[in-house]
Amino acid sequence: MTAFDLKIEHATVITVDRERRIIKDGAVGIKGDRIAAVDQAAALAAAPAARTIDAAGRLVLPGLVSAHCHNVQALARGLGDDVPVELWTYGRIYPYESLLTEEDAYWSTLLNCAEMIRTGTTCHADPGGYVMDGVGRALTECGMRGTFAWAGMDEFPKGYAPPADFPGRKTTEETLAANEHLVKRWHKTANDRVRVSYGLRLEPNVSDELFQGVKACAERDHTLVQFHCLLAGLSDAVKEKTGMSTVQWMAGLGVLGPNWLLAHMADASDSDVVIVRAHDAKVAHSPGASMHSTYGAASRGKVPEMIERGVTVGLGCDSTAANNSLDMFRAMHQVATVHKEVRLVPDLIRPEKALEMATIDGARALGWDAEIGSLEVGKRADLIVVDTRRPNWVPMHDFSIVANLVYAGEGADVEMTMVDGRVLMESRRLTTIDVDRVLAEGQRIAERIVKSLPYQESLSPRWPVR
Numbered sequence: 001m002t003a004f005d006l007k008i009e010h011a012t013v014i015t016v017d018r019e020r021r022i023i024k025d026g027a028v029g030i031k032g033d034r035i036a037a038v039d040q041a042a043a044l045a046a047a048p049a050a051r052t053i054d055a056a057g058r059l060v061l062p063g064l065v066s067a068h069c070h071n072v073q074a075l076a077r078g079l080g081d082d083v084p085v086e087l088w089t090y091g092r093i094y095p096y097e098s099l100l101t102e103e104d105a106y107w108s109t110l111l112n113c114a115e116m117i118r119t120g121t122t123c124h125a126d127p128g129g130y131v132m133d134g135v136g137r138a139l140t141e142c143g144m145r146g147t148f149a150w151a152g153m154d155e156f157p158k159g160y161a162p163p164a165d166f167p168g169r170k171t172t173e174e175t176l177a178a179n180e181h182l183v184k185r186w187h188k189t190a191n192d193r194v195r196v197s198y199g200l201r202l203e204p205n206v207s208d209e210l211f212q213g214v215k216a217c218a219e220r221d222h223t224l225v226q227f228h229c230l231l232a233g234l235s236d237a238v239k240e241k242t243g244m245s246t247v248q249w250m251a252g253l254g255v256l257g258p259n260w261l262l263a264h265m266a267d268a269s270d271s272d273v274v275i276v277r278a279h280d281a282k283v284a285h286s287p288g289a290s291m292h293s294t295y296g297a298a299s300r301g302k303v304p305e306m307i308e309r310g311v312t313v314g315l316g317c318d319s320t321a322a323n324n325s326l327d328m329f330r331a332m333h334q335v336a337t338v339h340k341e342v343r344l345v346p347d348l349i350r351p352e353k354a355l356e357m358a359t360i361d362g363a364r365a366l367g368w369d370a371e372i373g374s375l376e377v378g379k380r381a382d383l384i385v386v387d388t389r390r391p392n393w394v395p396m397h398d399f400s401i402v403a404n405l406v407y408a409g410e411g412a413d414v415e416m417t418m419v420d421g422r423v424l425m426e427s428r429r430l431t432t433i434d435v436d437r438v439l440a441e442g443q444r445i446a447e448r449i450v451k452s453l454p455y456q457e458s459l460s461p462r463w464p465v466r
C-alpha cells in the first residue's frame with residue numbers, strides 16, 4: 001500500500017508552521033488533497049509513494065495567498081496607469097467593467113489565474129464585480145483556490161457615481177439578492193476550493209442599510225465580507241457625509257467583525273487601527289497597487305502599526321489595472337522594503353514577516369487558516385516548489401534562506417504549483433489552463449473592449465509606435 005500519492009524529497013522545506021521550522025533535506029508527503037507528512041527526507045525514505053520527485057536545490061513552501069486580487073480586471077491592464085484614484089475608478093475601470101460579458105469574465109479569470117499559478121499564488125480573495133458566474137466557472141475549471149463576491153453598491157452621490165448603465169448600479173435589495181445568488185451557486189463548491197464572500201465596493205457608494213444587510217447575510221451564511229476601505233481620495237466622501245472616518249462609521253453601525261477583510265486601509269489613523277484590532281477585522285495590504293496608484297498606504301498609512309498591535313494583515317497584488325503585476329514575490333519585496341524606507345527603520349518589516357503575510361497571515365485574513373497557509377499534516381496540499389539553482393539565489397546560507405526568497409526571489413523561480421493536491425504547474429508548464437488560447441482570447445477581448453471605451457483618446461502611446 002502506498003503511503004503517499006506524491007512525495008517531494010530532498011528540498012529545503014519552509015513550513016511556516018507554529019515553530020516556523022525550516023527543514024533542510026526535507027520531504028513532504030501528499031495523500032489525496034491533504035498533506036500527510038512533513039519531515040526530514042531520511043525519516044520518510046522508506047515510506048512508499050506512487051510518485052517521488054527529487055527536489056534537491058529547491059525550496060518547498062506553502063502556496064502564496066493573495067489577499068486582494070480582481071479577476072475581472074485582468075483585461076484592463078494598461079487602462080488605469082498614472083491617473084488619480086477617482087479617475088481610475090469612475091472614469092476608467094467602471095466604463096471597462098460595463099462592457100464585460102460573463103464570457104469575458106471567464107477568460108479574464110483564466111488569464112488572471114495563469115499569472116498567479118505561474119508565480120506561486122494558490123489562493124486569492126477577489127472583491128468581485130458583476131459578471132461573477134463567469135469567474136466561478138473559470139475558478140472551478142482551472143483548479144485555483146479563492147473566494148469572490150458581488151461588489152455591492154447602492155448609493156451614488158455626485159462626483160462618485162458610476163455610469164448610468166453600470167451593472168453594479170442597483171438598489172439595496174437587488175444588491176443583496178445578487179450576492180446571495182452567488183453564495184447559493186458557488187459557496188463551498190469544488191471540494192471547498194471555491195468560496196463566495198459578501199462584498200462592498202467603495203466607501204462613497206455604501207448606505208447604512210447595505211452595510212447592515214451585508215453583515216446579517218454574511219453571519220447567516222458564514223462568509224467573509226470584502227470591502228475597499230480608507231483609500232486616500234475616496235474616504236473624504238464619507239468624512240463629509242458622516243463627520244467620521246469610514247472605520248469609525250462602521251464601528252458605530254455595529255457591523256465590523258472578524259469576518260471583515262478591509263482592503264487597503266491606506267488612509268488609516270491610529271484610532272482606526274485601534275478599532276480594527278478591537279473587532280479583530282482583517283486587512284489586505286497591496287503595496288504594489290498603493291505605489292502604482294498612489295493610495296498612500298506607505299507614505300500615510302499605518303501598516304507597521306497594525307502589525308505591531310496584532311492586526312492580521314494579509315498581502316495582495318490587487319488587479320492588473322492597479323499594480324499591474326500579480327507576482328506575490330514582488331509584493332513580498334515591496335512590503336519588506338517600502339515601509340522601512342519611508343520610516344527610515346531598516347528592520348521594520350523583516351523578510352520573515354513578509355513571508356508570513358503572504359502565507360499564514362493571508363490565510364487567516366481570509367478565514368482559511370485551519371486549512372491552508374502552512375505546511376502541516378492534515379492541511380490542504382497547497383504548495384509551491386521554488387528553484388534556487390539560479391544566479392539570483394547564490395550564495396544562500398542558513399541565515400539568508402528567507403531573505404533570499406523575499407529580497408532576491410521572483411515569481412519566475414517557481415517551477416511547480418499545487419492546489420488541493422492537484423498539480424496546476426509542473427516544470428513551469430500549466431496543466432489546467434491552455435495558456436496560448438487564454439493569451440489569444442485575452443488580447444482579442446481587450447482589443448474589442450478598448451474600441452468601445454469612451455476615453456480612447458486618453459490611451460494613445462506617448463512614444464511613436466510604428
Ligand SMILES: [Zn+2]
Nearest residue numbers: 127228263318
Ligand atoms: Zn481592489
